[in-house]
Amino acid sequence: MASDNENPIRIGLLGIGTVGSETARLLIEDCEELSARVGRAIELVGVACRNPDDVDFPWLDHGLLTTDTEALCRRADIVVELFGGLEPARTMVTLAMESGASVVTANKALLATYGPELYRTAAAHGVDLYFEAAVGGAIPIVHPLRESLAGDRVEWMLGIVNGTTNYILDQMTTEGLDFDVALKQAQEQGYAEADPTGDIEGEDAANKAAIMATLAFHTNVVLRDVTAEGITSITAEDIEAATAEHKVIKLLAVMENDESGVSARVYPALIDERHPLASVHGSFNAIFIHARAAGDLMFYGRGAGGAPTASAVVGDVVTEARHIAQGCTGPSIPMYLDLPKAPLDAAKAAFAVRFVIHDKPGVLAAIAREFSDHGISINGVNQDLTPTRHDPGYSGELQQLRLVTHQCDEQTLRTTVKAVQGLDFVTGTPSVLRVLA
Amino acid sequence: MASDNENPIRIGLLGIGTVGSETARLLIEDCEELSARVGRAIELVGVACRNPDDVDFPWLDHGLLTTDTEALCRRADIVVELFGGLEPARTMVTLAMESGASVVTANKALLATYGPELYRTAAAHGVDLYFEAAVGGAIPIVHPLRESLAGDRVEWMLGIVNGTTNYILDQMTTEGLDFDVALKQAQEQGYAEADPTGDIEGEDAANKAAIMATLAFHTNVVLRDVTAEGITSITAEDIEAATAEHKVIKLLAVMENDESGVSARVYPALIDERHPLASVHGSFNAIFIHARAAGDLMFYGRGAGGAPTASAVVGDVVTEARHIAQGCTGPSIPMYLDLPKAPLDAAKAAFAVRFVIHDKPGVLAAIAREFSDHGISINGVNQDLTPTRHDPGYSGELQQLRLVTHQCDEQTLRTTVKAVQGLDFVTGTPSVLRVLA
Structure with missing residues (x-):
């Protein structure tokens, strides 16, 4: 494998918080080992942050810190975005890719909001966009x-x-x-x-x-x-x-x-x-x-924490650096399908619903009738003598009634629960939970 | 992404057993979807097997079957080796890589025996060697x-x-x-x-x-x-x-x-x-x-089974086909370290040892002394009145004695167990199990 230590792969880091500092430390302290895994030298060339004077780590050369995020994005081969949030992350990541850098990010909000736009930018500029750390922290997913x-x-x-x-x-x-x-x-x-x-x-x-x-x-x-x-x-x-x-x-x-x-x-x-x-x-x-x-x-x-998340970030950096060393960055996320989104009422589930009721004759029959009238069949009922602790008006006569339904659609369930809430012996806010088969 | 349906990536499959047939079925039935994921057409061009006449699947064009494994290895871009065992797998995989094909295999014995040689061959010929299915079946590892x-x-x-x-x-x-x-x-x-x-x-x-x-x-x-x-x-x-x-x-x-x-x-x-x-x-x-x-x-x-293992195999095929489409196959397994193997006696562990004994006074003291004399300290003892069912000479006087040691090295433990076996009231074969902390 070609070694090219005169021309290392330049890594620019945006952000030096909990994950950023662990990432920087791994990139600095394990630089030699990581370079061996890549087959070419890698080097942390800059760390963008708001206040360099506030940053003080014994293992970090203070000269690496910069407030000029744009310049760092333009000169790095890999930009590691750990600012979090939508801006300036979106602008800087876009600038980096337009300048030919591949991007590694842990920013779930950025991807969940602007993912399609960012994937297109990556593909248009022949660079990669990696984000193992954005979901499940250290868990490879x-x-x-x-x-x-x-x-x-x-x-x-x-x-x-x-x-x-x-x-x-x-x-x-x-x-x-x-x-x-x-x-x-x-x-x-x-x-x-x-x-x-x-x-x-x-x-x-x-x-x-x-x-x-x-x-x-x-x-x-x-x-x-x-x-x-x-x-x-x-x-x-x-x-x-x-x-x-x-x-x-x-x-x-x-x-x-x-x-x-x-x-x-x-x-x-x-x-x-x-x-x-x-x-x-x-x-x-x-x-x-x-x-x-x-x-x-x-x-x-x-799923979180400085070191575990940094592990996933640095894994992406090594993977991406290998691509750069092999000269094969480029479109790798083919979202080739345009599938319809399921309508909300398509989702059927079983539900556990808990009502707080004033105990009197006919209560169960009335509630059961509401469910039946809405076409929801009931799988189990549990009327518990223990009153809820949470009802401020508790006077000794309140009970909990818990129903588990068979599969039904959520919209119908919500309508039914609302109807039951309208009955005069029902009080408080009902609890609605799905039951997974 | 460039589409090149006139020139599909050719896949040659070696073996049509449990995993092979599931792999072939996925490659045939999902061909269009898999091609979309790659960004270029893929095509199963041949299936090598011993007796084509014995193979009969409704979804498999009989014309794909061949006994000429060598020719298939020479004309495929990706060779999927599912013969299992050392030969002819080793020869064919080597031939394939020397002919410029990348290899996907589920063959754990082949990799565990000839891995270093095969990794070198792959690197020397600029091809890939993938083997997700060789460990843990469908589990990505x-x-x-x-x-x-x-x-x-x-x-x-x-x-x-x-x-x-x-x-x-x-x-x-x-x-x-x-x-x-x-x-x-x-x-x-x-x-x-x-x-x-x-x-x-x-x-x-x-x-x-x-x-x-x-x-x-x-x-x-x-x-x-x-x-x-x-x-x-x-x-x-x-x-x-x-x-x-x-x-x-x-x-x-x-x-x-x-x-x-x-x-x-x-x-x-x-x-x-x-x-x-x-x-x-x-x-x-x-x-x-x-x-x-x-x-x-x-x-x-x-970890096993036709469909789960085939899932991992076809995942490797798609990944490898993407590399071919991007023109970046090549050295990707840098075993860059030459670490020493730990000596056997370096492994310390706690052990649970079970002896079958003739119950008489002084037995525990004698066994405990053997452990002590060998420098192994004991964490717990359990002398159980239930006799072992497995002793053919059971006469009502046999008991089990179970000891759990503190951390010790295996060699010393084995020597001690042997010494205890030599005591005249010890019978049968002792059971020795490690205890994980």
Whole structure:
């Protein structure tokens, strides 16, 4: 293999936060070993950041720091974008590709929002766009979908791709905590951010769902195609009921490709405790894939954190540097299909619905009639004498009624739940959770 | 992307057995979709087999069948070798690469035996050698190790990579069966071959261990570097004792890279029932990786079978066809390190040893003294009144004595066990199992 140490492959790094600093450290400290793996020298030639004076790492030559992101994008062979967010990331990544640089990014929001535009820019300029770290942190998922499963048809995928919500749900399950308490604990222990909205409302997972659906189904799926529900309405009672049925509640990204079209959704769901995803605990992530020939596959690992995410970023840098050394960068993401998006009401599911009711004769009959009138058949009912702790007007006469439906479409379910809410003995906000078969 | 349907990429398939026929079917039935993924037409141009007259598939044009493997190797752009075994696979794969074809193979024995020679041949002729299906069937492991983890340092790996033995151990655990009965059941249900030696003695797993160690540690490891123990000496008593301690017995491939060197070993071991590998049941496979930056990763899926293995083979075909379409085949497996192999006595482990003894006073003291004299300290003892069922001379006075040691080296452990066997109240063959921390 040709060694060309006089002319190393130049790497420009944008951002020096948690992931950026770990990435820089690996590129500097392991430079020789990584170069050997590439077959040609690689070199970190600059690190763009807002305030170089605030950056102080013993292993980082201060002279590498720059505020001139544009100039760095123009002189690098590989630009590693770790700014996060939409701007200036979008502008800089585009500039880099237009200048002939390949791009490695961990920026899920950027890809989920502007993916189709960025893939086109990469193809137009004969450069690569790699993003293993954007989904599932250290878990290899992009390469398996792009290469290993390139000869198969992915039919559906389920992902636990947000560590914050998985940690919170896990704590609620094992410690019996309420959502608010579990969130506060997660914040104290660094598993949730001060503003946790993007995680707990499902947007972070929705970004990842768009990227995974795009890769798995060879068609463009962006954030606005993804419906997302978070976990803020999950209560300790929901968890208790799940545990009693040998199920666990997980926030899932669900990507499907069937006759009704392609869909990507994020929602909390009940899954059987024996399902491989049920044993994914704490801040770990996992992605479960069902492909026509391969059958069931699962990938498991650390979905976030400086070092794990940097591992995926540097893996992409080495892969891309090999392409440059071999002279074969170029169009490698053929989104060759233009598949329809499945209409929202095409998704059928079983649901677990919990109402808080004033206990009096005829309540169950009235609720059952609403479901029957809307054409939804009921699989099981559980009327629990334990009153909900959450009803402020609790006077000793409130009960919970929990129904599990057979498969029905979501729109009809929502309409039915609304009708039941209109009954005079129903109070509070009902809880609605999908049940995975 | 340039379309070149007048000049398709020619694929030659060697072998039309279980995996070969599924591979052929996918290449024929999904030809259009696979071509779109490549960005250029691909075409199955021939299938080499011994007796074309014996082959009859409704979807297969009989004219594709040939007995002239050499001619097929010379005219294909990609040769897919699914003969299995060492010859004629080695000769044909070499001929193909010398003729400028890239090779996709699922042949673990070939790679574990002649890997270094074949990698050199590929590099010398500027072609690729892909083998995702050789380890873990449908589980993507080769691409993750080659690309996704290219920026990290794999420190150790554990693999359940033989479905036959995992199925047998699982049946022994859940049904309380003896090894012989479980093996017979596995044979009846198609999970074990008529001659199961290669599976139950650990050789199949050893081949895969050599390939995984080579990829993970960037150094050549071949079958003769791998020590292998099988599962034939595991008894129902071993399983019972494991269950009582909340552990399970799994046949593991263990690959390590530390200061003593690189090692690859196959042995049955006790692992905690909460370990992610403990819940890998039946004929499923899983590979657990610990990398310096990424931390813990696990990959799970179907390790064998026609369709799952064909999925991995066709994935390699598409990946390789993309390389050909982009004009960038060539050296991609830099085994750039020449790491020493760890000496056998460098491997320290904790062991669970079970002796069958004639119960009389002083037995425990005498055995404990042998361990102490050899410098091995004991972590736990369990003298069980239940006599072994397997001792033909059972007269009501036999007992089992089970010891778990602290970390010690294997050589010393074996010497000690031999010394204990020499004591006059010890009978039968002792069982020795490693205990994973």
